[in-house]
Amino acid sequence: MKDIYISDLAAFEEGKLFDGFFLVLAKQQRNTKNNKPYLNLILGDKTGQLEGRIWELNDPRISKDVERGDIVKARGSASRFDERLQMKIDQMRKAAPGEADLSDMLPSTQYDVDSLWRTVMASVESFTNPDLKLLLTTMLSDPDLAAAYRAAPAAKQLHHAWLGGLLEHVVSLITLADRVAPHYPMLDRDLLLTGVILHDIGKVTELSWEIGFEYTVEGMLLGHIQMGSALTEKTIDRLPNFPPRLKTLVLHMILSHHGKLEFGSPKLPMIPEALVLSFLDDLDAKMQAVANEFEKCAREGKGPDELTNKVWSLDQRQLLNTKRWLGVEK
């Protein structure tokens, strides 16, 4: 396990030396104003990102064989420039196998992945519709798919942008949907939960998360809505006797879950379950974005009277943390 995380550095004494393991997310050679070449690195770990600078390219303490995607051990000191943290790197080498853990190198869910996974499986287990139960059991018991589902982030940036984020988002939605479903008797609970579990499954191929979070080229060209519906359709077509109307509804849940054409859904929700899914998905993503912003404000030491920065996924709105603001009043 790592000793020092990027998030610790904010409180670190400037100039003091430290060692750390980081994932190299990007690497570029640049020149100073005085025409001196230097290396600029983007280093990451599970707590954030950091720019690193190597001023002496030929210093023998700097390994030449480091590339994007490597885990490195680096020694140096932190400084702050125009409010952003920077690391001056004095020594750097590739990490030896076993020295560092990839899971420490990317942000990842703070929940226990096994426990989240069990929640999904228990939900499927509770289905009364045998066709939907078989469909989900089939998909989730595919080892490659299950592994990817457990690892994938839910987004490149915005909400749940961390390893396990997809799973965490789905589990939150399962719980939420299970609370809401009984309130509207016209809803078919199993169909709604099927939509919850499958709506973003295309993200396992739309995104890559080995070295930072990126869209794959296929993901850019096709999108997780098409990818998820195609994967689901392929599985259904291999199941004997899956009812064709039920297949149409399951695919419709996936296709329409963004709720609006301009958000990339080729169809608007036209059944009650799809309408509810699109609402809950949107609400849960936004609530997570709000929670993120409040945490960021706390980390940055903002006072209870200060609003958050403008939040991109909430139309550039600023938000107020009710409990902290009221707390001050009491």
Add this chain to the structure above:
Amino acid sequence: MKDIYISDLAAFEEGKLFDGFFLVLAKQQRNTKNNKPYLNLILGDKTGQLEGRIWELNDPRISKDVERGDIVKARGSASRFDERLQMKIDQMRKAAPGEADLSDMLPSTQYDVDSLWRTVMASVESFTNPDLKLLLTTMLSDPDLAAAYRAAPAAKQLHHAWLGGLLEHVVSLITLADRVAPHYPMLDRDLLLTGVILHDIGKVTELSWEIGFEYTVEGMLLGHIQMGSALTEKTIDRLPNFPPRLKTLVLHMILSHHGKLEFGSPKLPMIPEALVLSFLDDLDAKMQAVANEFEKCAREGKGPDELTNKVWSLDQRQLLNTKRWLGVEK
């Protein structure tokens, strides 16, 4: 109680005489193509509306003193013209006091109003925040306001457009909010429920529901958002020591509950409780609109393979009744 309701007439034998009590929603003299004057009435009862025609103006069996807003007893026969039902009226007179019940004359909630009301009061009773509890107790114990709150429709058309509709919508939201609130620990449950109970309270003055459902002139010029926030502010200002920040938050809940500026909210939701309220309010209204459409399809005898008509409040979408459609397959 009435014997014959407008909704019964669809299945009625055309031309057969019947008697009924109706509320006169509109009354106009017109002329036939052959220049013969006749009376055109819009008659309503709790199950719907019906055009009535009186061809012989001077028939002594037709009272001359009937005006808009009167309850009448009418005898005549039904016919269908261009798919709409029409009543040919042979006799008509004002109902005598006690003969008919106003509550039979306008559509009204199918739930027990007292029971709905008790749910609201129980919800308030469960509050832990003493200021919010006092605010709501104060408002809801005002007899005029309570009577209006119990009677008002939630809208002129669209969703919950019936007597008691406001209360029914609020009770649905209370249950829904109570299911959702525990899912997001950052939510202040009492503040959320306060928003639920007060968000549409301005409708008691925005709308009138004595003779059909109409906007008041004041309602047109000010809107229920301003009217509700003004009423709430006035009450708060009379409470000793109501915390000023809490007042701001309560008013913000009301002002922002439409969720978008273009829907008439002067402010976007900027606290988690307001964000959740705007989502749940929108979801509940849309689910009720869907339920209405499905009922209408059933009444009109549409088959399980037929989609609903285009639904105005759902962007002119057509909807499919999942359960009926799947039912056919099995």
Add this chain to the structure above:
Amino acid sequence: MKDIYISDLAAFEEGKLFDGFFLVLAKQQRNTKNNKPYLNLILGDKTGQLEGRIWELNDPRISKDVERGDIVKARGSASRFDERLQMKIDQMRKAAPGEADLSDMLPSTQYDVDSLWRTVMASVESFTNPDLKLLLTTMLSDPDLAAAYRAAPAAKQLHHAWLGGLLEHVVSLITLADRVAPHYPMLDRDLLLTGVILHDIGKVTELSWEIGFEYTVEGMLLGHIQMGSALTEKTIDRLPNFPPRLKTLVLHMILSHHGKLEFGSPKLPMIPEALVLSFLDDLDAKMQAVANEFEKCAREGKGPDELTNKVWSLDQRQLLNTKRWLGVEK
């Protein structure tokens, strides 16, 4: 072959008796103002639609067993009501087998379907990319798919809304794309033509055209973009060694061909071939709509100085027929 077509009736002497074969598109019982029941039918043939009325339900010359979807022989006379043509039906019976041809009953392309089909096949034959050639050959040699492709309309209303309309639209686009492709050397001609031939293939399941042109329920819920991409993907997955990147591009062509998210494409065109396809598809549909409007004006006897009615698919624009307008000047 039919003797009298609906389009002929405009010039027909009112009241004069005629016989004709028609497809029953809809059938409903209604009542007159005087409460007399009558039958209202929507009758169609390849040249248009016509409302038919049967006033004497019990006339023995009116068969009781006629249903929606039947071809009937009807005798009666035409009249005009509020500018719309109507037929008063005196006699009506189901057509005997062989008496009438279904192909006369729905509007259909004025081109020779076999010849259109040969153009498509010749285009495929000209491909130099063996994978794309194999893909298209495989799909188009499926007899069910080929039959549907040859029969399907391109739309329910708007452009190319007739039997063979899909094929006609595709052939027009093949020619157009073959003219445009050499102009931009960066274009991969075979990929562009593959997109042209497959972009609307989902319409064979999105629409039904047996009794008038309708959306299927599956078509409403999934749309031809998803249906076409799923059908294509399924075929590709059965071909050995189809290059995965090429598969992505072919699917992207289908997914993005509407050119805008708000038109139901889940992805915008991101490769030159997809950009060109979306332009040409839109242009060809609009030019066909313009041609339709000009023909309609000619049929209705509008003068060269009169603009068309407002055209829905051209933002409610009115259009002017250049050649006719200039012709008058000369």
Add this chain to the structure above:
Amino acid sequence: MKDIYISDLAAFEEGKLFDGFFLVLAKQQRNTKNNKPYLNLILGDKTGQLEGRIWELNDPRISKDVERGDIVKARGSASRFDERLQMKIDQMRKAAPGEADLSDMLPSTQYDVDSLWRTVMASVESFTNPDLKLLLTTMLSDPDLAAAYRAAPAAKQLHHAWLGGLLEHVVSLITLADRVAPHYPMLDRDLLLTGVILHDIGKVTELSWEIGFEYTVEGMLLGHIQMGSALTEKTIDRLPNFPPRLKTLVLHMILSHHGKLEFGSPKLPMIPEALVLSFLDDLDAKMQAVANEFEKCAREGKGPDELTNKVWSLDQRQLLNTKRWLGVEK
């Protein structure tokens, strides 16, 4: 009075020492590239803002007790970096009481506030409607409200963003409305002027202007439209016999003055007076923005052939100063 203003510095010889009094709008410690800590200040006075840098934190000539909101006396020299002016501060201490005037520290109207105020009062005096006259007299004779009304800016940035800006904007509108009102006999002049005087009165609580111009948290959550209408309603409710319909109209004027829902008005103007108010308010704000831009161009030495920068409140339009451009031609 101050000797040197920030606007003077543009023409100042770089490097030459000067003294000045400034308001500290913000204060932050940062580090140089070489990890040396320094202080960054935002200094303001009535003519503009300036970044100040203190490189030697422990220099005894730099007081340690300076905070945001203090007026300081600073000595140093100006330099220009990437087109922005910066001050290198060698000495700094808090201003002694009486040494500097707060009114010199924030931009403020160039008009005489007493004279502006008299114009408002004279306008009220000229009313013939006794109820509206009493309403305005009551509100404007409240000493706290009057003081705030005289001091408040009309906006945080955009138009009239200076002390007294609200009053200046209102006086401009009074004159303008008095010119326009007689042109449309259907207008009730007193109601229009009441709207002019009250439309932005909520800004006295929406904004704060002690240390720079900021939104209050309450202002962010409620907005000046709600705040102004609540304040007005509260006053009206204390007046005996204020006609209820007139109250509705006054509140409607305030609620609708932004003219469009998407600009935060919960109601569109529905009476002629509100329609005119929304036009004149918008026109006056835009004309002031244009005037500001032209002054800025003159200050920056732009030639008569150069357009202004893109103006945010005019849809990013660039503007041309007619008179200067034509002047060159003559």
Add this chain to the structure above:
Amino acid sequence: MKDIYISDLAAFEEGKLFDGFFLVLAKQQRNTKNNKPYLNLILGDKTGQLEGRIWELNDPRISKDVERGDIVKARGSASRFDERLQMKIDQMRKAAPGEADLSDMLPSTQYDVDSLWRTVMASVESFTNPDLKLLLTTMLSDPDLAAAYRAAPAAKQLHHAWLGGLLEHVVSLITLADRVAPHYPMLDRDLLLTGVILHDIGKVTELSWEIGFEYTVEGMLLGHIQMGSALTEKTIDRLPNFPPRLKTLVLHMILSHHGKLEFGSPKLPMIPEALVLSFLDDLDAKMQAVANEFEKCAREGKGPDELTNKVWSLDQRQLLNTKRWLGVEK
């Protein structure tokens, strides 16, 4: 002069015979439900429009030679059908020369055209800029143009849709602009007034007003903005030494006067005079539309508590007549 006007008929006893002169705006043969042919005419005079029906085509009292554009003398009786007035015509013949006045046949301004024209000329006379004065004098002294300018309506429907409407609208704007101009010293009054007088001058060729108000084909294809700017440019190019910059500004005033690209202005207002012109033009058109609606309500006998119908040019808003509504309260 005419004795009976269409607006009088609303109060006319149904069935009573009357004579009147009307302009035939449209003429069409139709059939009744029972297949009887009849003539449908749209008749107009200065007070409105009326549908006329001739049931006996071969009645010798009905002239056969009446065409669209003729003035006729008709005798018949009025009736009301579905709230619309209709005339049953028993006799009809072309008016003899001198019997009726064309100026009675189309709605026209209620102001004296000579007096309006003198206001325009006096305004031009007051210019201090000799170039603009010469430009306007030159244009307005062209007899054909002057005649058209005095006769043209300002629109086909919407605002000022009557003979002399263009002139009336311009005169209203001259007065308004002369009230507003001194308020903003940066405005060049003569340039603003030039824009006022010329902004809609293209309407003299965009519209035709001989038989009702229609767009010409050229008007549809080019629009009054292009037509007006071309006419102005042509005149300027014939004036010796007209300053080229001033020409650019005058043309810019015309091009930008709709204020928004989506309203058909190819350029947004970029000089203060153009900004003011676009505001005042929009305001004056809307105020005239409001006045029209209020008059219509009065004519239709609506009460002071009733809002107007939805007004197309005001985003489907309903309006309230302040003075009438308040009047009731007092």
Add this chain to the structure above:
Amino acid sequence: MKDIYISDLAAFEEGKLFDGFFLVLAKQQRNTKNNKPYLNLILGDKTGQLEGRIWELNDPRISKDVERGDIVKARGSASRFDERLQMKIDQMRKAAPGEADLSDMLPSTQYDVDSLWRTVMASVESFTNPDLKLLLTTMLSDPDLAAAYRAAPAAKQLHHAWLGGLLEHVVSLITLADRVAPHYPMLDRDLLLTGVILHDIGKVTELSWEIGFEYTVEGMLLGHIQMGSALTEKTIDRLPNFPPRLKTLVLHMILSHHGKLEFGSPKLPMIPEALVLSFLDDLDAKMQAVANEFEKCAREGKGPDELTNKVWSLDQRQLLNTKRWLGVEK
């Protein structure tokens, strides 16, 4: 001819001295952080732009008389700062007459201008409509206009932003239109080609291209649509007997070629030729933008798996180079 071009510098050894001729696009004096004044220049040649810095203002090797618009000979070395190339200038003087060629100083078409011009003239020669042929011959034989037409860029930035860009774009459209026209028999080829050749002709006065590419003030206020239609109308009005309807159509082609009001066309295309022109113009501009982006990616050394940057004129889309991406797969 120049020896070194700006595009060569990317591959140049940093710090190595070189000489070059450049056009001075802008010149400004600035100060360093340490208050030392320096000169900042924007230098351009046909391959791009470059920032140049002169640190020693009084160095005798730096001429004092250099101004914006001059061609200079400069000696210095290149460095890279924050990914942008910069030149440190040691010596600089004005170029002597004949030393450098202005055509080397601005980006210009890579095609032969004479050859492009001959294509336009040949196209006109092929017209069968004598009026349109005469119109174009007249315009293009005006030597000033022809010279400007051959030199003008098609845009300031975006597509075809180089000398000869207008001509290159038109020639591309001529070829494209000639390919498309025969596909739609309803098109009048000569009218379409007239639109192609004249649609952007207003750019010769909207833009200036002597010192970089800028909008003229007249161009900003009037736009190339008005300028082009005015120029065309003026020419037509001098031709004897040009048919007035044809004139209307030619002007309509120019006015409507942007295809949408919000893109600055005051009229939507209402004839088939205008519809086709607006499509082809848009397609050709976008395809050129795509080609530019692909070239830029190649220059910057991006791999075949990397998408382009977001493209402004394609709604911020990123694009993929089909051929390169597929090439890798094979």
